[in-house]
Amino acid sequence: MLPLAGIRVLDVSQVMAGPFCCMLLGDMGADVIKIEPPKVGDQTRRSMGFRLKGDDSPGFLALNRNKRSISLDLKTDADREILYALVRTADVLVENGRPGVAARLGMGYETLRAINPRLVYASISGFGQSGPWAQRPGFDLIAQAMSGVLSATGLPGSEPVKTGVPVGDLGAALFAVYGILSALVGRQTSGEGQMVDASLFEAALGLSIWETTELWGTGRSPQPLGTANRMSAPYQAVQASDGYFVFGAANQKLWLSFLEAADRLDLEHDPRFATNSDRVANQAALIASLHPTFARRTVAEWVDDLLAKGVPAGPIYDYGQALASEHVGARHMVQDIAHPVEGSFKALGFPVKLSDTPQEVRYPPPLLDEHREEILAELVERGLIGSHQMEDATRT
Missing domain, CATH: 3.30.1540.10 (formyl-coa transferase, domain 3)
Structure with a gap:
């Protein structure tokens, strides 16, 4: 049994930070239900400039294994009631809208906490839920720029350079996982969930350990050093x-x-x-x-x-050389995932290894709304919605 078996996560997020957070939880055994807008789904399904075989982009496939999908229109009362039924069964909900959007959709923290006081509610945003920048739209590039990361990256005297890996997005996902797991452990004592507030800006800033140390130690803001290190040479x-x-x-x-x-x-x-x-x-x-x-x-x-x-x-190495290396093979960091449309596709493996309960791909990245009837049937079985609601909610 995987460590998070029995934990249910509602993934009401899109693009990268929220989906990556929820995928990591799913990899550890959580039952992740991805709640997507009807017809279009997670906008990453149609992102990137290339496809494999199906309509879903490789970016979506890379971020959404070990999840089930149901589409809900949260602007309608009927679909909000299904969300509330799911919340009653959930341990965790993750959303990554701009602050205030979730509340306008009837799924703000206070609303859902009243339905399920044990719920751990994680919000991932550009700048956090409070502060003068809270309502700014947030992308990884903006977080890198405003946190100072961009100013210290690249070659001396060159134009601004962002890090190749989106440290704001992926860092926020990792910090959110850390907060969620901590809140779940705390719930064992308190009996209650709480809100986890993670942001791309604070993730980028929180990873700036050497840079902030140099600032406070010398009084000078760190400048780009290329590949050199701020604390050691050569x-x-x-x-x-x-x-x-x-x-x-x-x-x-x-x-x-x-x-x-x-x-x-x-x-x-x-x-x-x-x-x-x-x-x-x-x-x-x-x-x-x-x-x-x-x-x-x-x-x-x-x-x-x-x-x-x-x-x-x-x-x-470039990525082709790195992924073809013997070490990557020995560490199982490339895997082939079977998929109902793609046949199979390559994906990164699990970057953390557990000795007794190794992770596995239990579900390929879901097709949009693929698990609607299955999820609704579970709610009927638990008595959380009526069979007529299931019939009304079943779409062709």
Whole structure:
């Protein structure tokens, strides 16, 4: 039995942060019911500029395994009553509308808490449920820009660069999972649920550990460093004879091991590079002095030589190379998921492994409204709606 078996989650969210949060809960065994607008569903179903075989985009497929789907028009009284019936059976609800939208649809926290006091209600928004920016529309790019992340990313003197991975969206999803699980544990003692308020802005800011430390420690806002590190040097990408690789000599022991591997023991007593603090302060001079040395060997030679000395190092792979690597295969990070329309499609595996209850794909990403009759029948069986409501709510 998976750890979250018996926990029911209502996924009333779209696009990335909310669906990713709910998928992670589903991967751990939660019964996730995805509640979507009629006809169009989650807007990610029609996003991206390419398709596989069916109408649903690969982006939707990547974010919605281990869920069942029912479409409800929450602007109608009849479908809101079905939502309320589902809320009576639920442990968690996740929504990611702009603050106030859920309340206007009759599914605000106070409304649903009155129906089910044990409900853990998670809201994921651009800037949170309070504060002067709360009503601003929120996208990952905006969160990265206004949190400071954009200002510290890229190369010195270059135009603004966002992180390639959407840290605001995915970070908010992860923080929401953390809050939801904490609230579920707390409910065991209190007997009551609570509201979880997560935002893209605070996720991006909350991940800015080194950057805020530099600001408060020096009084200066961090500037872009390319691939270099704010707290350690050398720790970045450098150019070998045939391309770039990365390595990190992030403490004094590794620094000395690196000098030995690089045959640059002359730098051991250079006062500019005597300590890690000195090397960080003189990072540009350090890399300049090492540039001719790196040009003497290939990427493969450098990686092998540094690893042999215990210095962390690696080539720079693109996603095709990374996903084709033996290590990814050994860690089962690519899986083929059977699907009623696609036949099968590739998806990322589970990034956390559980020894005794390994995750599994119990449901492929659902077709829109695929599980309507099944979900309504469960509500009838529990006596939460009448059979006539099921008949009225069944759409062709």
